[in-house]
Amino acid sequence: MGAHGGMGRRRFLGVAATGMAATGIAAGSAAAGNAVATPPLQNGQGQGNGDGHGRPTRTRPCYLGTYTSGGGGGTGIGLATYQPETGQLTSTGVIEGVADPSFLALARGGQVLYAVNEQDQGAVTAIALGGGAGGPVVLGSESTGGAAPCHLSVHPGGRYLLSANYGSGSVAVHPIREDASLGARTDLVQHTGSGPDPDRQTGPHAHQVITDPDGAHVLAVDLGSDRVHSYRLDERTGRLAHASEAATRPGAGPRHLAFHPSGRFVYLANELDNTIAVCGYESGTGKLSVGTPQPTAPKDAPAVERNYPSEVLVSADGRFVYLANRGLNGITRYAVGDGGATLTLLDAVPVGGDYPRHTAFSNDGKLLFAANQKSGSVTTFTVDGSTGELAATGSPFAAPAPVCVLPG
Template identity: 60%
Template structure:
């Protein structure tokens, strides 16, 4: 109802009645008619639907049943309902996606033996558009990337290559040739998965001072300093995780004083104290991501870890057990406690992520070809499913914006 109407009578009309001395003479029937009119107007007035927001889906294009490029979708923040809006073809194996700080450019890995990264313009009214040429990452099978907080460099982890790559970002988000490729060395006790280094994630710390690379193959987390003039990485520290744990991803507490490292090979998560000035991690004792006594029908491989915006809850995806573990964060971030384990609504939840508001949790179930959406309970943190599962070809990454 507009501000020029008061309970069914316009301000102008009400003023005329008052000027004639008739306002006090409104009969009970007149008043009832006014209320009825107001209700009728309220029922007739259309309720504006909440605006849909964009989402991007990563997949494998070289596997049977995979997609043909980056999936384009939209979701409703109120209901969590996802709907397909098309595909951006021509981007191979975009298994992980990241957005620039200004949200105008999307970056995708090309997870193949000759690894590459691609830039896509998305911050415009028209359809997404590939920017310039894809750039080689100097290593095989890039599986994760992130944009440095300053927006001038793209950081990529080469899984099979066991290395970390840096690309300068030019005007309009276009990628330049790699400015540095740092090769990790070493191995771990698991001969099948740790025969050599396997960089699985590279991300900047909350202050943007250091870059941390998580290596599954060597059970270590490397800390680098990025030179803003040359785009080169200089190692400052290295944290040793539990042998055979297989660290995969990490998430920082909003305070920046703690990081949570999820371990793929032994189904654990470790709380690490983080020295923001020195960039050093001090790992604590690992905790299981599954309830005591759990016996999955297949081996479990935790994949992603995400923390709520306020730092109250931590979520981990369990592939194999097909669940999402919820931890409550305690002692200002220094401790976590498992409080619930919720079915992921599909098979093999490789990637989970919160939307920018922190009110919706998305899970990309790789083997079942579905994306499920949850609404975490504000009091307990437990994710409650909303709506039906969204079908997608081999979804391995989902990026709501």
């Protein structure tokens, strides 16, 4: 465990415990250069084995984040393709030489990939995917100025990369050069504060950093201090200016949030008190108003010792919200009402794996992928466009400690 305790949070429920049965709801920065075992297929350019009628089907790329140290078992960023019709994943190799790439983000139409290096001396790495004969190329890494970065996102303007240092509780900004590589950090904003949980909230722990739908404010979710911070990014200087701050109830441990398409409401997953909250949002000021916490699973869900909500997703039409639950090992579906202001819990489906750390929609919203950290698997669901219901499809895809799944 490092000085900031960042690795303790990421490992504290057993990153190395891959292969466990599902329960509940039934080193250092990468060097620049070519660092790939097998090149991926890019943006539907590949062909699958056919649709059963002799017609070839086009595949899409998918990228998997993992841990390469501390018993995680990964060797880099996992590469795969998936069938858009069935969601079935097929391995195509690994981008090696990227340390602890636990969270990923695509940019420039899927031609560039950014990864955190979740280590005590944190960094972010840029990879040109290209698709040429040489395969993906690691463009280099830059220090985040903090410990254990666990999330990153590209600002809508495309000129800056934002990252959240979980271990040290800070937010970093890096300029993106014309060749997609990263420049030296332009800003580092340090959070302060703590919470009542003696194991997880002794100090600030930034867990997510994203930009609101209008592109006006950058929001940073801090699990350690029970706060959501809003900033304005100066696109000329690459520096953040504080705009607003919202507090959850003590001990909530906010993890991730997702916006309703209207931009007027936010759905906030609270990891430590096992809740989700609807929040009002003012785009002009960046002010978040945290609503009443709500349950994360149906009343008849099996009892588990502890449940930790992880990723929250909103359907593109804004009619449904999905919340992944580690412990219960399921995905809860909510109906959105009153233009985004209310959530009604509908049901939960078993995730088909253990400890769903991250979930993501396919680009067309017809599939939902779940990265199950402890069972070492990625499972796939079809999404009913009318009812929002999830149905398991295909076979679980084996991967070492998958903690992020990013379909292209």
